[in-house]
Structure formats: C-alpha cells, structure tokens
Amino acid sequence: MSIKPVTDKIFTILLVEDNGGDVEVFLRTVEAELPREADEQVDLVIAARAEGALKVLEDRRIDLVITEVRLPGMSGIELLQRIQARDRRIPVIVISRVGTVDTAVEAMRCGAFDYVTKPFERLDLAARIHRAMRISEILFRYEPPQKGEPQTFKELIGVSPAIRNVTALIEAAARVQSTTLIIGETGTGKELIARAIHERSAERDGPFQVVDCTTFSEGTVESELFGHVRGAFTGAVGDKLGLIERGIGGTLFLDEIGDLPLPLQAKLLRVLEEGEMRAVGSVQMKKVSARFIAATNQELTEKVKRNEFRKDLFFRLNVMAIRVPPLRERSQDIPLLARHFMSRYTKEFGKYVNELHPSAVTELVAYPWPGNVRELRNVMERAVMLANGDRISQEDVIGLLQFTDQAKRAQGDDYLSLPYAKAKEKVLEDFSRRYIKSKLDHHQGNVTHAAQEAGLPRSYFHEIMRRYLRDEK
Template identity: 40%
Template sequence: MSGRGRVLVVDDKENMLKLFSKMLGDDYDVTTAGDGTRALALLAAQRFDVVVTDLRMPGADGFAVLRAVKDRAPDTEVVMMTAHATVPDAVEAMRQGAWDYLQKPFDPDQAGEVVAKALARKREREAAQAPETGEVGGYGGLVGRSAAMREVYRLLAQAASLDITVLLGGETGTGKELAARAIHFQSARREKRFVPVNCGALPAELVESELFGHARGAFTGAAAAKAGLFEEAEGGTLFLDEVGELPLPAQVKLNRALQEKEIRRVGESTPVKVDVRVIAATHRDLGAEVKAGRFREDLYYRLHVFPVELPALRARKEDLPLLAAAFLDKYARAFRREVTGFTPAALAALAGHAWPGNVRELENAVERAVAVTAGPEIRPEDLPPAVTRAPQGLPPGEALSGLPYREALDQARDQFSREYLVALMKEFGGNVTRAAERAGVERESLHRLLKRHGLRSRDFEGP
C-alpha cells in the first residue's frame, strides 16, 4: 500500500482547488475537478482514498458525487464542504456515507486534519474488512464480533469469491444492503457498478421497464428508448432488495433473465445479453410465499443458490455496545457535539430493549440521543420513550402492576399500538398506502400514529 493517499477535490471555485492542491500536495497525490460531472468521470476511471467535495455545484452536486463514490468504492471516505452548513444537510450526507464535513470558510489546518483522519479511517477499514480478519471487528461496513456475525462474515467472504446468485434473508433493518455491498466490493466485479433497487418501491406498471428497459413508444410516455437496471449493472452487481414484492409477471421475466443471461426490453423482441451478478434480499419467508402462490417456485430456486441469513439484533445483543459506539461517533461528528459515551443506565436501557427495528432502529435512537443530550454522556432520558419503557413481550400484569390502573392501561395500549405498527410496516416494507388499507385507516391517520410512536416509514423500506 502506498504511503501517499490519493485525494480527489471537487469544487466549482478555482481558488478552492488551488488552495487544496497547495495545502495537501506535499503529503498526498491530489487530483482536482472543477465540477461534479468531471468528478463523476474521474471516479468511473480511477480509485481514490479520500474525496473532498463541495455540496452546492452546478449540474451534479455533492450528493451525486457522494452516491457515485459509495456505489463504486464504498471504502473511499468522503468529506463534504459547504457554505450552507445546516444540521439536516450534514446528517443526510453522513447518513449516505460521508465521513465528515467542512463549513466554509474553514481553517486550512482543520481541513488537513480532517483529510488525514479520513485517510486513516479508510486504511483501518481496509484492514478490518479483509476476509481473513473481518471476524475481529467487522466486514464491509457491518459491525459485530458475535458468533452469529462471525458466521455471516465467513459466508459473505465465501460468496464474494464465487460469482453466483446470493439470497440475503433477515428482518427489516438487519443490514442486508451493507452485506450485498460487502459481497460486491470484495468480489472480482468490484471495479464495475453496484446498482441497488428496492423492488417494493417500484410501481407495478413500471417494474419491467425499470428492470429490463423499454423501446421508444413501448407505452404511453415512453418518448425515448431507455436502458434498464440490468444493463446499467453490466459487468457488476444488481441488488434486488425486497425481491418478494415483485409482481408475478415480473417474476417470470426475472427468472428467464437469470436462466438465459439475457433480457428483452419492453416493446422489443430482440434479446440483449447481460453479464450481471444478482444479489437478492427479502424480509419475507419466500418458501412460505411459494406455498401461498405469491412467489414463483422456479424463481425461488433460481435465487436460493447461496442463502445468507442476517441475524436480528436481539439474537446478537453482545454486539450492541459496539454498534451504539459506532453510531455515537458518527452523529457526534455530524452534529459537532462533544458526546463521548453512554451512562451505565443508558447502556442498560439499550440492552433491555427488544429492538424490533433491529440495527436501523438502534441507529435512529442513538442519533436522537446525540442531538438532544445536554452533557458529554447519553442518559436514559435522552433515548426515545420506546427504548426506556418496560421491556416488550412481558405480560402486562408483570410489567405494569406497580402503576395505577389508568396509567397501566395507557402504557399497555401504547405498547400494543407500537408493536402493531411495527409489524404492519414491516409486512408492507414501509408502504404507508398499503399499510393504511390493511389497517382500515386513512393514510394521514397512519402517518400521525407512526409519528406519535417515534416510527418512520422509511425505516422499514429496506435492509
């Protein structure tokens, strides 16, 4: 490994590019791009250790650059620069994978320190993610040292070495997309694109067009021919998240694409050969879906070549302190807060919660706590009420007998409502419209209920 890190700086201001070239040139190999479009071209052809990009630029903005980096080389660390620094922008950038951000105008020494830390972080992750050592601290962005996660790392490393179809299972929020990315970026296809798609979020009438593309005039609104996601992923990996949500007609075409390694655009009869590795994921029991007639048996066996099940957080509670610490570090940097840890009582509250939303729910809880805490440590009162209330699953009398009747009744009702909403949203993958229809309530009413219980529909949309 070269001692000099490779840094790409992206900004539409020439003076800013010159500043970084002068500031970093003695210690790093610095490449500059005067706009996001140029940066995207460089990212497609070269690999960098750190990317420093402005947020607001004409054309492709900093978020487009960030997404391109994380699609092609997720271990590359991204530092966002902005003169419009707001907490929502910073948090959203870090949610999407940015390492840190710089608010203009910034001190050159501060910027140099941030780049140095980003490079050090990148190299730490490279060492931790190697298949033979991944079991120690994590693999491909996944965190944990439990026996269950060590087995997952072993399977992911094995899957990365084999160019076969993988089916990732596990509850919503267990990290299935991170696992898919780990497989891709440790595989021989790592230099090509990783293309993720949430099958449950695609409108039923457009699923086939999105996956396989369409010819000009194939349907109303098809003013031009369009390549599908299979073609976009050529040579790389197509990640089909929530594959169990695909309508049956699309399942037929997907099965054929996997079998023949070719696709047909909607409105065309000529097949197009594709070289794509498919990784699928679902929170459903596809075997049960086959028996119920909602999923094709032939497609099930076509996908079920190399299955990997990601454990629920409650099945690996020993990893919880590691995960909580990682999220605390992430959001302390995002919010520029000097928050260094958790009180023993807060850790006990985290350990006592059932985490029906798994790792994603834990991340949201820590994010909230970092934002609201008044001191250097997170306390129980900083955590969401759902985390600090009586453990879920206990008989109401055992958990609530020390309270007055009306208060106990209110708490039991709240607990039931939250558990019902979690189960409902998990079933429909975060689709509020379909969930509201099942529950028999108005869509707006369901939104209010979710907000009341600290739940967000997007938390149930994928891995």
C-alpha cells in the same frame, strides 16, 4: 475493532457487606444457584467497609461490585459514585433493607446496574448477578473501534458468533459468481451485506445497482426493470435503459424480491438462467453479465407453497443463502454498535459526546429492538442530537426507547404507575418471558438447543422456563 484477550475464566465479584448472615446467603447463592459458563470460576471477595472495598479495587481487577447501602463510615451510594468515577465499566448492584423509592432512584441516578432489597430470594438474586456478569463481560472484553482502525466490514459491526458467521458467508459468496439470497427482518442490514459482497467480488469496479421491488407500480415495473424502446407504449418518446441493464458489469441488488409480481418473475428467471433480456417493445435480446443478489424479509418457501412465488425462481436465487440474525439474538454486539453510532453522529452534528454510560448500555442490551440495527441507529442519533453534556446517560436512553404496540400489549402499561426499580423489574421479566418463549418456539420445544442458542447453561435456562413460563399452557 479491538478485542481484549481473555487470559483466564475467573470472574471476580466484590461483596461489600458488614452483616455476616447476609454474607452467608451470598456465598450459598454463588455456590449453589449461580449459573456460569464452561470452565468459568467465580471468585467472591468480601469487604466489610467501603474504604476497604476501594483498597481492593486498587489492588486487583474486579468485574462486579455488590454493595450494601448502609455501611459503617462511607455509604454504599458514595462508594458507587467513587467506582463510577474510577471505572464506569464495573456494574454495581446496590442492596438494602430499606426498600424506599428514594433510595432506588438515587442509586439508579448514580449509575447502579441494579437495585435489590433484603431479604433475598436466592434464585432471583442469582439471576440478577448472572445478568450483571454477562454485561460486565461485554463491557470489559469488547472495546469500541479505535480511531484510525480499519473497518473491514464498515458498519457490519459485531463479535457475536451469529455475526461472525454472516461475515464468513460474505467472504464465501464474494469468491464465486453465484446468486445470493439474503434473508432477514427489516432493519437488520441486508443492503449493507449486499454491498459488502459487491466490494469483495470481481465486480467491485462495476456499478452497484439497487432494484427496490416494492417501489414500482404494476404498470411500470417491467419498463423500470428491462427498459423500453421508443414507441413501445403511449408516452414512450425515447429509448430508456432499465435498471437491470444499468447494473451490467457490476452487481444487481434485488431488494424485497418477494414483492416482485408473478409475471415479472418468469422474465427475471430468464435473465438469471440465460444471461439475456429484452427491453419492452424491442425484438433484440441483450446479454446481461452481472452478479445478482436478492433480499427478502419474507419466508419465500411459504410464498412458494401459496403459489405466490415461482418455485424455479426461488431455487435459482437460493444458491447461497445468508440469514441475518435479528439484533435481539446478538445482544453482545449492541454496545459496539451503539458506540459506533454515537461516534458517527458526534462528528456529524459537531458535538462533543464521548461517553456512553454503562447503565445506558444496560438499558440498550435489555431492549428487544423490534426495528433491529436501524432502530438502534435512530435511537443513538436522537441521543447525540439531544445530549446536553459529554455523555449519554441511562435517563437519556430510557427517555428515547419506545416499545412497539405489540410489546406494549404484551406487557401492558401498568408498569408506568410503579416505582422505577419495580417498573424496570417488570419490563425485564416481560422481556425474559418473550425471549425464552421465542427460543423454545424456534427449536420446537427442545430445551437443550434453545439454551445453546441463548448462550445459557441448560439448567439455568430450565430455571428461567420454570419461573417465567409456569403459567403458559
């Protein structure tokens, strides 16, 4: 995975506009309303014609283009098409006084990042520019893995602080033989993390034995875990090795440990504390030498309070805890993951799909991903499978993304009757509202901490709160 070095903090916006009054609005918006990262400078370059804009693009690095549709000479739509042919990583915001559906659809079809109509509301304009800036940063700074480049963590791909913290904890856990508890939502890659720990540990040459605690019936779970001897119960016609014994000398991954029945929790605790176990029906104790990693998508502390999980087992498992962030909290990793899955399924299906359009990346980044990385993988698999050409477009992605029932209830289905640009705006607004509320809830209403986790300046985070949560009680 290669990361382009950042040599400065200057973000350059090219504004293509022949109306002096509108240029003034942009200047005031950038100076007074536009949030920016620490030490980040915004350089606004002005061109009155599309032909001049193309010359600027030849002479210097441009991170974002904002263009009027109606220009003297070459139109803004044609300029958009030229930019797309030149470098698809540059987001383009198209603006016009003509708020027709046809213009919006044409702009989006040609790859526009966003579509804005005049007259502008400065805070709204600043929010749109800021969103485009962050997408541009992702597209320019983070490149997909190059062919033949070693993948240190295989599919555990990302450059976000959250995933970097996880990889650091993986390395730390692998160096010591202590139990590890991996906590995360469904689809975040908990088994992948467990395998990464195993592959870096002293037990790497031993087996990696998965024990899925959700798959056993109540009557067979003890035999499945600990094995049994012949005659232990009706139907036990021979000795059987349990899953724990099969993992001796390697790593035992106890998936969804929160679903393990209480009677078995006590026996598992003995294995962890004493390093020994006994098969069902046997009087002989067997030594167990293995690394134990458990995973759960539940809050075990809450289960302990309800007496549904043993406190002593929880503390024994929780020697080293790794919390896996949901995908919605590390959106800068989405382009890397999407391109990784695109490459994988291109090879698997024997197809030639070598491009993920920037506008498609925009849709992927904006989506909340209730199913996390697993859902993203499934979407990219279907996108490659259904692709007719050599690229995955914005329309392809929109057609595949399906909101969960919860998300549909949160935002309603009335956006389906709106023009595309308005519908997209409504969906993004609903997502922003849920995202900001989630961050505030997570930090008990502390705006400073919520803004820091979101990666936004506090003043801008507060403006989003004012805008989207003003009706919240």
